Amino acid sequence: MTLIDWFYFPARLAWRQLVFDRTKLVAAIFGVLFACVLVFMQLGFRDALYASAISTALKLNGDLFLMHKQSEALWRPVKFKRTELMRALGNPAVAGVYPLYLGLAPFKNIETQTKRTLMVYGFDPDSQIFSVETIRDQQAGLKLKDTVLFDEYSRPEFGPLRQLLQAGRNITEINDYKIAIIGLIKLGVSFAADGNVVTSELNFMRIFPKRDRGDIDLGIIKLYPGASIKQTQAELRLRLNEFVHVFTYEELLQYEKNYWANMAPIGFIFGFGTIMGWVVGLVIVYQILFTDIANLRNEFATLKAIGYEQGYFIRVVFASAFFLAVLGFVPGCALSIGLYHLAESQIFMPMPMTLHKVVTVFAFILSMCAMAGFLAIRKLKAADPADMF
Amino acid sequence: MTAIIDVDRLSFSFGSGVLVQPVLKDVTIAIRQGEIVLITGPSGSGKTTFLTIIGGLRQAFHGSVKVLDQQLVNSDEQVKIKVRQQIGYIFQQHNLLKSLTALQNVSMTLEMGNTLTEQQRLERSAQMLTAVGLGDRLHYKPDQLSAGQRQRVSIARALVGQPKIVLADEPTASLDKQSGYEAVSILKQLAKESQTTILLVTHDYRILDVADRVVELEDGVIKAV
Structure with missing residues (x-):
């Protein structure tokens, strides 16, 4: 069995099961989308805050800077x-x-x-x-x-x-x-x-x-x-x-940034908001996967009875989690780009959608869905083929 | 010809300690290739437990159960998975995957071995569905089929992998007399063509005539052979 088949068959089954129940699929996508937008906005505001907090310092023209300690x-x-x-x-x-x-x-x-x-x-x-x-x-x-x-x-x-x-x-x-x-x-x-x-x-x-x-x-x-x-x-x-700091230009910018990131509660607040987005998304995806496994317990047990191995079902669950991550991320990213533009025009804060941010949030969402899948596969043990007869 | 299923003094019980409840007591039976054996008996007689042990779905600890030359008593998971892959199953309920079409359900059996191309898998599945009389229902999902049609899809699923043994548990329980008899007849006809051994648990006396041999199990003991 090639590596492609190793993942392709369970992924195809996961996909067919996902698209079979459209209502649930839409609900799951909205869950991931919500988490995605939440994380994008938190990171966007945080970065905008850092960028704007140092906007004056950024435009200072000097080699060294003295500031009271x-x-x-x-x-x-x-x-x-x-x-x-x-x-x-x-x-x-x-x-x-x-x-x-x-x-x-x-x-x-x-x-x-x-x-x-x-x-x-x-x-x-x-x-x-x-x-x-x-x-x-x-x-x-x-x-x-x-x-x-x-x-x-x-x-x-x-x-x-x-x-x-x-x-x-x-x-x-x-x-x-x-x-x-x-x-x-x-x-x-x-x-x-x-x-x-x-x-x-x-x-x-x-x-x-x-x-x-x-x-x-x-x-x-x-x-x-x-x-x-x-x-x-x-x-x-x-x-x-x-009692005075002697800063270089870069040190001054870093000092300003650190203030907002660490001294002020703002860095913490956005970090906390990001984590909350992750947790909320995790719970939603976990619930979806968990109830899916519970509902499909008989089907999984049947497949086990005809010879499918446990690993196959784990791959089915992770494939479902992956599809949900992608399906939620794409509209979530598009919506966030719109919201960034809205924020830029309404509150005059620089909120660029950088590739770095897109990759970061996608990795974040992927880890969220993977974690949900990881929690949900424990439920797979409930699928006992001996119960099928 | 040697026995394809060789059970020697198999004992099995549920529970442990004082609550131990024996289900099978010293069951000994040998089934040859191509034989169609019906196991009947009242509920609670241990028929289904017997079937799950033969099928490698339940672990037994006492006696000897050799299926396709594999010892299943005290076996590990890999041995059981290997045996399961060579057996076709027909369940009391159809147990089809409701998100898949009839064709996709049947080809699930072939995806495991992966010796065929997608094209070949679908062709063979379609042939098997045609053989059970569902050639015009290939792309129907289970909830678009009648109970009898679903059971025929599950017969196709059990047979498409050309298993040496088919295990069936009350395959006619959820069907009316005519579709039940039809399903079992199709099963018998296809099995005879390919020398497949069938072990069928039932207490539906309307289908006894398909059997080469009827075994009656009562309180975990074989009464008559």
């Missing part, structure tokens, strides 16, 4: 002294140091007058610490008093800024301080902030009158071309106070 993440920084950043200038590899100020403040919607909190970034417009072209293009405008650039990826609750700016209505209040929006940029929102504006450090101090220029949230260090980032990082760690 008590800072959990960029969006809730612990301030440290600007002089600490200045000390880095003592290293001969350091070309320049630039502070970044962050603050959450209410932004007044120009149309509805309602206030909603967004993140305000204050920096030296000449420093080019953002690798965002639109910021560089408008750095001259930012040097003027009371001007900001608005992130057009911000949630729509802040108002249709693009249309308003075209109509010349660009005056609003941040933290009850009147400012003018002089342009739009593309930065990206996160779970921490629904919107962003960037402004000069002087304007930042005007918006937040209680902030002190000497207390900074993040320090950005640029090195001379050709300088070793790793070596300078090691030197700065020795030289600077122990």
Whole structure:
């Protein structure tokens, strides 16, 4: 007997039995589809969260970054002294140091007058610490008093800024301080902030009158071309106070990501949701396979009586599980692609359907169905050919 | 000619300890190739138990049961599976796979050996179904067939593998007189053509005349041969 026949015959029987009872087949497919969509959405939201959480950090332009060790993440920084950043200038590899100020403040919607909190970034417009072209293009405008650039990826609750700016209505209040929006940029929102504006450090101090220029949230260090980032990082760690982290660009992104994955309960919540999807799907598929075996007990016992071996029936059950996995996954994946698009258009979160995700979820669903099959085959022992006479 | 089924002082009991209940006591019988043997007897006389031991479906521990030269008493699973594959079974209920057509049900028997191509399997199954008078019902599912037709499909399933032995347990129990007699006649005719041994358990006295020999079992003991 060839390997193909070894699997083909039981698979064919499993298929014929599956399609015989259409109602049950549809119910089973919906069960797998449900689990599939649940897992896709959980992973999609989780990845979108990670992607958006680091969207600002991703656009920072620097070689090394100073952050207070008590800072959990960029969006809730612990301030440290600007002089600490200045000390880095003592290293001969350091070309320049630039502070970044962050603050959450209410932004007044120009149309509805309602206030909603967004993140305000204050920096030296000449420093080019953002690798965002639109910021560089408008750095001259930012040097003027009371001007900001608005992130057009911000949630729509802040108002249709693009249309308003075209109509010349660009005056609003941040933290009850009147400012003018002089342009739009593309930065990206996160779970921490629904919107962003960037402004000069002087304007930042005007918006937040209680902030002190000497207390900074993040320090950005640029090195001379050709300088070793790793070596300078090691030197700065020795030289600077122990309360600051000296991060490379990648380390900063990783630190931000870890916050959402581990420190915040969000990583756990999505992980838990994923597992729940797996368990719910498992129970559904198990129930279907189990009742199938129970109903077909006589048929299996008959086949055993005419000489079929136990292994044949195990292959029948696993083939059924495999068919259910595929039949549920295909529509589940299609539906998830639709839902990803919906989520992208409705909540403005990046939710790409990557091949990696498709493969991951399929493996997940396959393992779920295999596990269900594994649990269900114990029921096969109930098929005793001696009962057939 | 040597016996194809050779049973020597077979004893079998259900239960254990004080609850032990003997079913078969020192049963000795030899059945030659091509013989049609009917086993009759009241319910509880051990006929069906006897049949399941011969068929390798139930494990016996005392005595000797040689079927196709294989010792089944205290045998392992592989020996029993090998014997089962050389035996055709006809059950009291038809026990067809309800999701498969008559043709697919019959060719299930041939899929085990896998010495044939799919084409050959289907051809032989179709021939066998035609032989039992169901040539025009090949693609009907069991629930589209009458009780008599279903039993004829199960006869075709039992015979298509050209077994040396056919075991049948009350094959006419769920059939009326005419379709019951028809089914057994077809069975007899096809068996005689291919020198197949038939061991048939029944207490349907309408079909006794198909037998070469009638054996009566009562309380686990053979009464008359």
